[in-house]
Amino acid sequence: MILSCNCEHEYQDRRCGRGRRYHTETTQRNPTIYRCTVCSTERTETGEVTKTGHRDRCSWQDVVDFCRRYGGKAVNIGPPPKAVKS
Numbered sequence: 687m688i689l690s691c692n693c694e695h696e697y698q699d700r701r702c703g704r705g706r707r708y709h710t711e712t713t714q715r716n717p718t719i720y721r722c723t724v725c726s727t728e729r730t731e732t733g734e735v736t737k738t739g740h741r742d743r744c745s746w747q748d749v750v751d752f753c754r755r756y757g758g759k760a761v762n763i764g765p766p767p768k769a770v771k772s
Contacts, residue, residue: 687711690733693725 691707698707709720709729717730726739 687720687731689720689722689729689731691722691725691727691729693722693727693739695724698724 687709688702688706689709690705691709692705693707695707699705702708707725708723710723712719712721712728717732719728719730719736721728722739727735728737728739729735
């Protein structure tokens with residue numbers, strides 16, 4: 687499903703239109719919830735946001751820049767951060 691989203695993704699802007707993103711259907715029903723494939727924001731078919739995605743702090747360009755900086759090699763950046771209860 688293609689729905690509006692405010693995250694950035696150059697390829698999907700060209701493919702689907704500016705601000706339109708591919709969303710995958712989740713298992714949640716009544717209403718059916720769709721998750722953005724770029725930023726993981728969850729929304730209903732009408733576009734109402736039900737959960738903000740976790741990938742909104744890092745753009746695709748940030749990832750590309752990181753890989754170029756370290757030559758595309760695996761880099762030990764330390765242990766993952768501890769989970770925070772909300």
